[in-house]
Amino acid sequence: MSGGRLLGRVQGTRVLLLSTTGRKTGRCHTMPLGSVSDGENHVVVASNGGKHWHPDWWLNLKSNQDALIEVGIQRMQVIAYQAHGQEAVRLGMRFPWLHRYQKRTNREIPVVILRPVT
Numbered sequence: 001m002s003g004g005r006l007l008g009r010v011q012g013t014r015v016l017l018l019s020t021t022g023r024k025t026g027r028c029h030t031m032p033l034g035s036v037s038d039g040e041n042h043v044v045v046a047s048n049g050g051k052h053w054h055p056d057w058w059l060n061l062k063s064n065q066d067a068l069i070e071v072g073i074q075r076m077q078v079i080a081y082q083a084h085g086q087e088a089v090r091l092g093m094r095f096p097w098l099h100r101y102q103k104r105t106n107r108e109i110p111v112v113i114l115r116p117v118t
Contacts, residue, residue, distance in 0.1 A: 013095060016042060017070040018114070022056075023063035031057045035071070035114075036094045042069060042078070042114040043091050050104030058110060069114055078114040087111075 013034035022029050033044045046058035061067060061080040069078050083091050088111040092098050102109050 014071070016044070018044065018057060019068040019070075020057050020060035021064050021066070023060050029057065029060065031055075033057075034095070036091070038091060038094075038113070040116055042071065043083075043094070044112050044114065045092065045095055045098055046110040046112060047095075047098060047101040048109075050101035050109075052105050052107060054107070054110070058112065061112065066117075067114065077117040079117060080112055080114050083111040083113050 013036055015032050016035045017030050018033050019028050019030040021027070035042045035044045037043070046055050048055040048058075065080045067078050067080055069076055082088075091113070092109075092111045098109065
């Protein structure tokens with residue numbers, strides 16, 4: 001393991017590893033995602049590059065909101081939930097590319113909050 005040293009940044013946001021439980025298989029799936037911090041929470045967006053369908057990791061989280069993230073050398077259990085309203089707008093503005101991706105699709109791109117389990 002690189003302890004997060006190889007992940008770096010993507011499109012101006014820090015990369016984290018999100019591990020979810022597959023909704024069909026029950027197996028662990030890990031995906032690198034751009035993220036921002038919001039207090040103790042981490043925030044990601046289910047943009048899927050502006051495609052017309054949600055990414056599998058988001059569908060997995062909708063089925064089971066418990067997940068594991070790795071940010072740098074830190075690993076933590078989190079609960080995932082979708083931001084709505086002004087909170088989604090505020091957090092979404094921190095992803096400079098989100099507006100461009102949202103224009104590519106008719107679906108609402110979820111802004112996802114990953115709250116550490118304490």
